[in-house]
Amino acid sequence: DARVTQTPRHKVTEMGQEVTMRCQPILGHNTVFWYRQTMMQGLELLAYFRNRAPLDDSGMPKDRFSAEMPDATLATLKIQPSEPRDSAVYFCASGTEDEAFFGQGTRLTVV
């Protein structure tokens, strides 16, 4: 049963530390999304890749966030330095035109 895999599932870190979240998209999907979900804002798009090329990262704070796809089986989202306001659930999704499949998310708490 194909699924999007995200690691870690939970992360607690201190303010100022670097955080790296990883995602393994479903094999064969050529689009990958990173979303952030908070109670206040709901699901916000951070970055979007198609065929590993970044197409839209306008929703991402550029000074501290970076997203990459070093190969077709791995997408990463990095925060450096992390801040308490970054606390949220970060979802990776891969998909087609008809459906986005979400990973289980990384629940990040920055203290």
Place this chain on the structure above:
Amino acid sequence: RKEVEQDPGPFNVPEGATVAFNCTYSNSASQSFFWYRQDCRKEPKLLMSVYSSGNEDGRFTAQLNRASQYISLLIRDSKLSDSATYLCVVVSGGSYIPTFGRGTSLIVHP
């Protein structure tokens, strides 16, 4: 104005009730529409696509009104297991980027 807007609820209904959610979108060039379901502390999952002609899947009916730029989801004979947050999703023409509403919370009680 947000691109996709939903009433956050919660909608609190008894088992067996019929409940309807609406969602409005601002981009008239939007071309694909979906409803996703998200259970507490879980990831969103596709519930159904929304077609211009309307579509039905068991107790669930989705409809699209392009002229008024809204989509709807109707749930008949509500079950306890329908309790979740329902997310409206709009994909604008050419971008293939799903834009999510903030979701409508449904609580079905005995």
